[in-house]
Amino acid sequence: MKVETLTTGDGGPVDFGSFVEYNQETKEARIKRVALTSPEIFDMEMRYIFEGNWIYLCHEDQVPEVGDFFTTTMGRQPVVVIRNKAGKVNGFLNACSHKGTTLCRTQQGNKASGFACSYHDWCFDLDGNLEYMPRMDEGFPEDKNLANHNLTKIAKVESHGGFIFGSLNPEVSSLREHLGDITEIIDMLNDQSEEGFEVVRGTNTCVYHGNWKLLIENGGGDGLHLPSVHKTLIKVVQMRDEELNKGKTKAAKMVRVDELNDKDTVGATYAMQNGHTLIQSDLPNPEDRPAYAQHETFVERHGKERARWMTSKVRQVAIYPNLFIMDQLASLIRYVRPISVDRTEVSYWCIAPKGESRELRVKRMRQFMDFFSIAGLGGPDDNHEFEQCQVGAHAAAAPWSDASFGLHTEFTGSDPHANEVGVHDAKFGGPVGWEGGSVRQYQHWIKMMQAGQKREMSMNR
Amino acid sequence: MTDKTALQVEVEQFIYREAAMVDQSRWQEWLEMYTEDMTYWAPSWVNENELTSDPETEVSIVYMNNRKELEHRIWRFTSGESPASYPLPRTNHLVSNVAITDASGDQVTASSNWMSQTYRDKEQRLFGGYYQHILTRQEDGAFKISHKKVVLLNDVVDSFVDVYHL
Ligand code: FES
Numbered sequence: 070m071k072v073e074t075l076t077t078g079d080g081g082p083v084d085f086g087s088f089v090e091y092n093q094e095t096k097e098a099r100i101k102r103v104a105l106t107s108p109e110i111f112d113m114e115m116r117y118i119f120e121g122n123w124i125y126l127c128h129e130d131q132v133p134e135v136g137d138f139f140t141t142t143m144g145r146q147p148v149v150v151i152r153n154k155a156g157k158v159n160g161f162l163n164a165c166s167h168k169g170t171t172l173c174r175t176q177q178g179n180k181a182s183g184f185a186c187s188y189h190d191w192c193f194d195l196d197g198n199l200e201y202m203p204r205m206d207e208g209f210p211e212d213k214n215l216a217n218h219n220l221t222k223i224a225k226v227e228s229h230g231g232f233i234f235g236s237l238n239p240e241v242s243s244l245r246e247h248l249g250d251i252t253e254i255i256d257m258l259n260d261q262s263e264e265g266f267e268v269v270r271g272t273n274t275c276v277y278h279g280n281w282k283l284l285i286e287n288g289g290g291d292g293l294h295l296p297s298v299h300k301t302l303i304k305v306v307q308m309r310d311e312e313l314n315k316g317k318t319k320a321a322k323m324v325r326v327d328e329l330n331d332k333d334t335v336g337a338t339y340a341m342q343n344g345h346t347l348i349q350s351d352l353p354n355p356e357d358r359p360a361y362a363q364h365e366t367f368v369e370r371h372g373k374e375r376a377r378w379m380t381s382k383v384r385q386v387a388i389y390p391n392l393f394i395m396d397q398l399a400s401l402i403r404y405v406r407p408i409s410v411d412r413t414e415v416s417y418w419c420i421a422p423k424g425e426s427r428e429l430r431v432k433r434m435r436q437f438m439d440f441f442s443i444a445g446l447g448g449p450d451d452n453h454e455f456e457q458c459q460v461g462a463h464a465a466a467a468p469w470s471d472a473s474f475g476l477h478t479e480f481t482g483s484d485p486h487a488n489e490v491g492v493h494d495a496k497f498g499g500p501v502g503w504e505g506g507s508v509r510q511y512q513h514w515i516k517m518m519q520a521g522q523k524r525e526m527s528m529n530r
Numbered sequence: 531m532t533d534k535t536a537l538q539v540e541v542e543q544f545i546y547r548e549a550a551m552v553d554q555s556r557w558q559e560w561l562e563m564y565t566e567d568m569t570y571w572a573p574s575w576v577n578e579n580e581l582t583s584d585p586e587t588e589v590s591i592v593y594m595n596n597r598k599e600l601e602h603r604i605w606r607f608t609s610g611e612s613p614a615s616y617p618l619p620r621t622n623h624l625v626s627n628v629a630i631t632d633a634s635g636d637q638v639t640a641s642s643n644w645m646s647q648t649y650r651d652k653e654q655r656l657f658g659g660y661y662q663h664i665l666t667r668q669e670d671g672a673f674k675i676s677h678k679k680v681v682l683l684n685d686v687v688d689s690f691v692d693v694y695h696l
């Protein structure tokens with residue numbers, strides 16, 4: 070059997086354009102699975118997407134004070150996000166300019182007095198400037214230029230509504246442009262409290278044995294898997310409802326997932342610009358979600374339509390390539406960190422309006438853990454499917470995944486529901502279940518991979 | 531045997547039996563080792579060395595405050611319909627260092643250390659940490675678990691965990 074090779078010729082470029090086939094006449098689309106299994110492509114993704122464009126880093130609430138830091142990676146590069154003396158958030162490669170040892174070694178912490186490297190004690194201020202090194206007068210001539218040894222900055226660090234993004238590549242658009250009207254969805258979170266949103270104490274992180282795109286595609290618009298993969302969750306919701314009615318359990322009421330995508334609920338998946346997607350749909354029982362307690366206040370402050378989106382709708386955005394902001398069965402940040410072609414780290418952080426009452430907070434936490442903890446009743450089943458997709462993707466004799474569901478129902482241009490709340494750049498969309506979101510994500514991926522490859526080839530020439 | 535030694539043995543045997551019920555998939559018997567108003571709490575880590583301290587308002591790995599929830603969970607992972615739990619892994623729980631930290635009235639609090647070796651899909655996964663059990667003496671004289679706290683040290687897990695790993 071002939072196994073398909075990636076490159077068109079010896080050392081020639083990868084034909085990324087061939088990875089998605091979308092037949093406009095038959096309304097059928099398919100995606101090449103080798104995108105999930107090729108280590109060569111993974112390396113390119115790290116260079117072109119994760120180290121070459123905007124990615125999510127962390128939340129402002131994780132670095133609230135001067136000197137507070139948060140360590141993570143951008144692609145394969147260790148980085149640290151830190152708040153400087155002026156209160157601005159900076160980002161640096163987490164590598165000393167001397168021999169490259171890491172400067173920050175915990176997930177979070179505080180370095181208000183600057184970075185002191187533990188290896189040879191070079192000291193840097195919070196803007197990355199080298200301030201001191203031991204025995205400098207002995208080791209170097211007097212005119213030694215310390216500035217050559219400043220820390221390497223992350224080229225761009227900007228935030229919107231508390232969500233901090235960075236790009237190692239300086240030649241990118243502003244964050245505002247990158248996000249487009251997704252900012253409206255972020256604002257709908259922050260507008261739930263006058264003091265903004267916080268990240269609740271405690272993390273949940275796991276590593277599934279599969280490619281990162283499997284999760285991005287799933288959370289970016291796979292509205293088909295709920296009744297199958299999550300059938301036991303649906304049953305548990307029903308069993309819990311029965312027990313709650315009998316007064317037999319103290320657990321929080323869950324969102325009635327079985328009614329989530331009923332035929333008569335209003336809902337849609339949208340493909341936005343730059344590979345982002347947005348899912349919105351009516352919650353069957355919004356009164357059981359914590360935000361609903363403020364519904365009337367939101368109506369007064371933000372109008373009827375926006376208030377309805379804020380309290381009574383699933384709002385889930387996948388901000389390409391590594392962040393989900395989700396306000397649906399629970400409210401959370403889901404952060405995606407590719408480790409290798411078949412390993413992906415996922416962190417779940419529960420988010421909540423600051424100053425929320427204890428009663429609502431308790432409900433919020435239970436709803437979060439019910440689905441999204443590493444031992445939740447939902448997330449584990451998704452992760453296991455990703456792992457099995459990864460196994461199946463090696464069946465190279467069947468090289469394509471199908472992504473055609475609902476393509477004949479696709480609408481283009483603007484959508485009246487999204488326009489209601491100022492989301493105008495939802496250029497393509499379809500009813501929940503429509504797989505066009507995956508297709509658009511991959512088309513964006515192709516664009517980025519082609520651009521990255523072109524840039525790299527012109528540099529090597 | 532002094533009363534103290536007898537209690538120590540009784541508590542140890544009880545905790546070993548709990549582990550055995552899980553490892554032998556005797557789910558109904560396992561469930562019945564808990565009181566109806568039990569709490570089961572696996573806190574999550576806030577940072578490298580600190581755990582969350584309030585299951586109601588902070589993030590946990592698992593928090594259940596009624597036996598019904600454990601019952602639903604058991605239904606879920608034995609149903610064969612949850613992809614994550616089909617097939618179930620083979621599990622082997624080792625519990626040691628059992629120490630009674632408090633005994634008053636009809637309640638005994640015990641701490642212990644645990645490790646579990648689990649195996650599925652030709653892959654071994656190891657978990658470990660410590661337990662706190664609060665056992666409450668029932669009318670028939672037997673213990674039941676009214677509170678169990680599970681601390682999991684290696685919390686960045688492959689894919690997921692469920693109560694049968696812990
Ligand atoms: S490696 Fe940092 S001072 Fe030498």
Ligand SMILES: [Fe+2]
Binds near residue numbers: 298299451
């Ligand atoms: Fe899912």
